[in-house]
Amino acid sequence: MSKSVITSYSIHYTKLYELAMMAAExxxxxxxxxxxxxxxxxxxxxxxxxGAQIETFRDI
Structure with missing residues (x-):
């Protein structure tokens, strides 16, 4: 996985996406x-x- 924009509505899938995003370049x-x-x-x-590098924004 590299550079992506993901929208998720399930907390279970969101946790998986977040882990994959942290591992991605x-x-x-x-x-x-x-x-x-x-x-x-x-x-x-x-x-x-x-050690993660997460920024939160109100609106993108």
């Missing part, structure tokens, strides 16, 4: 992150604390 965009925020509080900050 380049920049990936995950839209509709409310799915993640609904189930995992401060997930981006937690993943960043162990």
């Amino acid at each position: 380049g920049t990936s965009v995950l839209r509709n992150v409310y799915v993640i925020n609904r189930g995992y509080e401060d997930l981006a900050e937690r993943l960043n604390s162990v």
Whole structure:
């Protein structure tokens, strides 16, 4: 997987996409992150604390 824009509506698929995006080279965009925020509080900050490079945006 490299540089992609993904929209997901299921938290289960979103977790898989997020793992794949972190392993991919380049920049990936995950839209509709409310799915993640609904189930995992401060997930981006937690993943960043162990080496991920995740930025969150209100609107792209």
